[in-house]
Amino acid sequence: MENFNYIRPAKVADAAKAMKKAKDGKFMSGGMTLLPTMKQGLASPSDIIDLSGLKNSGVKVGSKSVTIQAGTIHADVAGSKDLKKAIPGLAKLAGGIGDPHVRHKGTIGGSVANNDPAADYPSACLALGATIHTSDRKLAADKFFTGMFSTALKDTEIVTAVEFPIPKKCGYAKFPNPASLYAMVGVFVAQLADGSVRVAVTGAGAGVFRVPEMEAALSKKFAASSLDGIAVKSKNLNSDMHASAEYRAHLITVMAKRAVDAAK
Numbered sequence: 001m002e003n004f005n006y007i008r009p010a011k012v013a014d015a016a017k018a019m020k021k022a023k024d025g026k027f028m029s030g031g032m033t034l035l036p037t038m039k040q041g042l043a044s045p046s047d048i049i050d051l052s053g054l055k056n057s058g059v060k061v062g063s064k065s066v067t068i069q070a071g072t073i074h075a076d077v078a079g080s081k082d083l084k085k086a087i088p089g090l091a092k093l094a095g096g097i098g099d100p101h102v103r104h105k106g107t108i109g110g111s112v113a114n115n116d117p118a119a120d121y122p123s124a125c126l127a128l129g130a131t132i133h134t135s136d137r138k139l140a141a142d143k144f145f146t147g148m149f150s151t152a153l154k155d156t157e158i159v160t161a162v163e164f165p166i167p168k169k170c171g172y173a174k175f176p177n178p179a180s181l182y183a184m185v186g187v188f189v190a191q192l193a194d195g196s197v198r199v200a201v202t203g204a205g206a207g208v209f210r211v212p213e214m215e216a217a218l219s220k221k222f223a224a225s226s227l228d229g230i231a232v233k234s235k236n237l238n239s240d241m242h243a244s245a246e247y248r249a250h251l252i253t254v255m256a257k258r259a260v261d262a263a264k
């Protein structure tokens with residue numbers, strides 16, 4: 001690791017200011033991705049701006065939506081009794097992220113800002129139609145996730161919270177990579193308050209994506225059998241030592257059916 005300046009501001013505005021001043025700064029939340037990347041020499045920021053000083057953690061359930069502060073660790077999302085009642089599929093997703101160490105350091109803000117193509121939260125954000133709150137604005141998940149490890153965030157912009165509309169029901173199913181525990185394929189299915197259905201896939205492509213054909217079929221009838229015969233083409237899916245594109249395509253339908261069966 002290279003030397004760097006370390007700053008731990010207490011206010012969002014001060015963190016943004018520190019980033020503006022830095023030559024090549026990086027925000028840090030749980031450090032679960034940033035620190036290994038630095039240890040491997042893949043990043044050597046001039047300044048680390050540690051957002052843990054902002055103390056923005058907590059899950060707040062309202063009548064129509066749930067707002068999770070960006071600094072909330074996965075274990076607290078998984079353990080929130082209120083969330084388990086309002087959006088059980090989201091609490092389940094958080095409880096299946098990585099291992100206990102990762103769940104007690106990694107944060108929702110860090111996860112969505114990082115937008116790893118195999119991360120779990122982006123699928124929930126996209127399927128539930130979440131709104132990402134930042135230091136500057138509010139962005140719909142559909143506009144926030146722009147591709148592999150990329151988002152609509154500007155360099156000095158900080159994710160402050162994620163707001164999820166409460167659906168009628170939702171479910172998540174993931175086929176984890178047995179070594180990393182990231183999703184080889186994960187599918188989040190949500191039947192929203194207006195009855196429409198959204199299906200979002202992680203782990204299979206360059207970034208999280210929706211499957212309109214599955215959404216149309218499930219909007220007509222919310223049952224796993226509605227997905228019989230519907231398959232995502234393997235052409236643009238990931239292929240690596242863990243799974244071929246064809247296998248991932250097959251897993252998408254299997255996981256989507258499991259997510260529908262698990263939905264509550």
Ligand SMILES: Cc1cc2nc3c(=O)[nH]c(=O)nc-3n(C[C@H](O)[C@H](O)[C@H](O)COP(=O)(O)OP(=O)(O)OC[C@H]3O[C@@H](n4cnc5c(N)ncnc54)[C@H](O)[C@@H]3O)c2cc1C
Nearest residue numbers: 029030031032033034098106107109110113119120159181
């Ligand atoms: C062994 C291991 C297993 C894992 N398994 C899974 C898994 O199964 N599923 C899964 O989804 N994830 C998994 N993760 C990732 C983990 O859950 C974290 O969510 C992820 O590392 C990012 O969160 P963080 O808070 O640690 O962010 P950091 O590592 O601190 O930051 C990540 C990136 O986001 C930026 N950033 C952080 N916070 C903000 C913010 N508030 N605003 C703007 N930018 C910000 C940073 O500058 C950095 O570029 C795993 C990680 C490890 C190490």
